Amino acid sequence: MSARRYAVVGLCLAALSPMPSLAGPAAAANPTETLNFPDAAAALSLRDAIDQAMAANVQTLLAAARRDEVAGDRREARSAFLPHVSARVSQARRQNNLAAQGLDIQSALDSLGPAAQNADITVPDVITYNSFDARAELRQSLFDYSAWQQYKSAKLGERVAADQLALAREQVASQAAIDYVGALAARASVDAARADLELADRLADLAADQENVGIATGVDVIRAQTRQARAQARVAQARTDRTRADIQLARTVGLPLDTPLVLSDDLHYSAVADGDLSADLSTAFASRAELNLAQGQLAVRRAQLAGARGARLPSLSASATYGEAGNTYHENVEDTYTIGAQLEVPLFDGGAINARIDSATSRLDQQRIRYRDTRTQIEQDVRVARQTLQTLAEQVRAAESAFGLAKRELDLSRDRFAEGISDNVEVIDAQAALADARNGRVSALADYTRARINLAAALGRAGRFRLYEPATP
Secondary structure: OOHHHHHHHHHHHHHHOOOOOOOOHHHOOOOOOOOOOOOOOOEEOHHHHHHHHHHHOHHHHHHHHHHHHHHHHHHHHHHHHOOEEEEEEEEEEEEEEOHHHOOOHHHHHHOOOHHHHOOOOOOOOEEEEEEEEEEEEEEEEEEOHHHHHHHHHHHHHHHHHHHHHHHHHHHHHHHHHHHHHHHHHHHHHHHHHHHHHHHHHHHHHHHHHHHHOOOOOHHHHHHHHHHHHHHHHHHHHHHHHHHHHHHHHHHHHOOOOOOOOEEOOOOOOOOOOOOOHHHHHHHHHHHOHHHHHHHHHHHHHHHHHHHHHHOOOOEEEEEEEEEEEEOEOOEOOEEEEEEEEEEEOOOOOOOHHHHHHHHHHHHHHHHHHHHHHHHHHHHHHHHHHHHHHHHHHHHHHHHHHHHHHHHHHHHHHHHHHHOOOOOOHHHHHHHHHHHHHHHHHHHHHHHHHHHHHHHHHHOOOHHHOOOOOOOOO
16 A cells, blocks of 8 residues: 555544644633632722622623633634535445346346357346545635625624623623612611610610609600610611621622621712713713624624625535545555535525525614614713712702701700700600711712712713712712
């Protein structure tokens, strides 16, 4: 057997053996994700929470994995334009019934005349033989417009996946900031409840002292103790709410749910400069990931429609094979090859191409509608966020004023009760009003900060939100 024949057989055997992956690092097993969790005792700022959430939240992780998946789809679509080389080797032993296949060789010999009849030739109906074949095959697409548009659509889909990742990061950043503010508000509510409990304790002691000197009655003492019990219940409820808020924040940020959180930032009022609506809209249209995503999906739908229409065009391909054929790998082996080209022209497919075109056209129209609606939604978000922020700024100022007045009212009513001018009904009412004012102040600050976050998200800046920068959302 010639060296060339050994080479062909070796190539075919190599093709049948397990081959290393050609997909590169993207197809390799992903290493274990290493997330940099803050130390349990370390303080967590809002900036830390946003950065950690964008790196470790399940939504961003899934979006990143989806981007890798779409990259594989793009490489698969590109393979339609690259040479396809394969090799095969086979060895078989066959037994065929010639008569069953309509081959009556004996009758053919008899028809040759007396010479063939006297030759005493006997042809069996069943023959058994060995068959060996080893060859390499090359296939190459030369022109396929529909496949080219599919590849273009896959490339655009990769950009769409990147936009989806950007959108997921923005949404996660916004949610992390909202949950961080919720945790801050829960802590402020606990502080407010404790302050109310301390005040209730002092007023209960005052009522008992007043009763001892004969100024107050037992009803005043019971009334103060009732208020004291309610304040204790409020502290317990506030602690429960804080636990829930911490667990929610830990889940959003991507930390273990039992991590004891220490928040370094505080709720405060930071005035935001009034922005020009036109400038805000321009910023939002340029920055919002939703709009970039809708634009990318629009381009994908156009490419899909072009691909569906391109199925009507002819496609051209070439192929070639070369190998050795014989009875075994060393018996009756001869070189064999084929070279050819194929031109395929669709003439009638039962309306399948038209159906795909109609479906692609409809999907493109739907995406155009979604794109227009996305622009409208972005404009609505900006307008609502700006107006809400202005309203809540007034609410914060009103809550601060109400808190100061409630403290003054309590001081006056407590002085009247201490001097025996009135019973402690006024004191209890004033105490309740102060507790409500404390809670209102916390709620107003939290709502205002959430409004700042919503404005940042409306402008496409949730990932860059800063709590202590008054010049920005």
